[in-house]
Amino acid sequence: MIGRQYGRIYAWDKVNEAMVRQWCEIMGVENPLYTDADYAATTEYGQLVAPPAMLQSWCLAGFGDKILAPGSTTENPYGVLEILEKNGYPAVVAVNSNLTFDRYITMGEKLYYTTVLDSISEEKTTALGTGFFVTLKMTYFSEKTNGEADEKVGDMMFRVIKFKPAQRPEQTAPAKEAPARKRPKPGISDDNRFFWEGFGEQELRIQHCISCDKLQHPPAPVCMHCHSFELDYQVASGKGELYSFVIMHYPHVAPFDSPNPIGLIELEEGVRIPAGLIGVEEGVAPKIGQKVQVEYHTFDGELTLPQFRLVPTKES
Structure with missing residues (x-):
């Protein structure tokens, strides 16, 4: 081959x-020759050009690596790798990818490349394992439509090692018991400290504006209604109804239960607060508008949080 x-x-x-x-x-390239048409017109090129390092990207396959542009060959230039894999060399690591550029590429050019299987080394043993170095050479062309010969614009040398992984001695380290996961603690600031400290006092504290007498949640440094800085809090009743909810089934995130029901609660006082739901029967979805009542639960012996228990619908 x-x-x-x-x-x-x-x-x-x-x-x-x-x-x-x-x-x-994406690459953080700021050269105006590539993106500023007015600037590019003043250069020796007279127009925008593409960054040379984009050469390989123009001819990449579609998502999945096997969706080639129309007109492309159906031959597989990497077929030799499949043969090596079938013969006991399953692993692959790229070793070299060297690009050379003959000239700048301009807007509107249509590119293609051809591939030559340049060489396969003798079997060699490396730290990774035993296998073969496979070298391919791709030549890039700009396709001409006016009867001229297609013009070569660059080359790429691509080398991989297709190998049988080295056997490493098994290390029998003593198994370590994974530490128990704790509930993440909230980010506490001067603006919301009253809210989180209230749970330790079995209080659901909602921020209150002294100037306009309105409530708001989540806590903020300024009133969202009148922009006053004169803020305190009021203790809510803890009663409300289920405005919306989601039940998280996957992924399983320790230390939370799975499934993990989360509700958006509309309090009697008129503000909404997200919190965990309790009293949700397995296989029975909560109902929007269902009555709820706050309860306070302490986790890991140090973190007290509000959770809302669903009131059975026959009692609501």
Whole structure:
């Protein structure tokens, strides 16, 4: 198979400004030659060009690595790797990826590349294991439509090792018991300290504006209604109704129960607060508007939080 040349793999899109701009944003490249058309017009190129390092990205396959652009070859340039895998060399690690560029690529060009299986080494043993170094060479072209020959614009040498992992002696370390997970503690600031400290006193404290006599939640440094800084709190009754809810089944997050019902409670006082729900029967969904009553539960011997118990619908 060495020396075999594989057919063309085309780019899905012509070289275009949108993909160049997005690539530059992600890579942190700020060269105006790539994104500022007015600046590029003053340079020797006279127009926007694509960053050379984008060469490989233009011809990448679609999501899943096997969705090639129309017109591309159906041959698999990496077929030799599949053969090695079937013969007992399952692992692969990239070793080299060297790009060379013949010139800048301009907007509107349509690219493709061809691949040659350049070499396969003798079997070698490395720290990773025993296997073969496989080297492929890709040559990139700009396709011409005016009868001219397609123009070579760059090359890439790509090398991997396809290997049988080395056997490492088993280490029998004593099993460590995983520490028990605790409930995460809330972020407490001067603006919300009264709210969290209230639970230790079995109080549901809701922020109150002295100036306009309105309540708000969550706590904030300023009244959301009148922008006053004159704030205190009032103790709510702890009664309300279920405004909305979600029951978390997955992922399982310690130390929370699974399933984990969370409700958005509309208090009698008119504000809403999210909290855990208790009294939810397995397989029976809570009902919107169902009455609830606050209870205070202490976790890990130090963290007291409010949870709301559903009042059975026949009593609500």
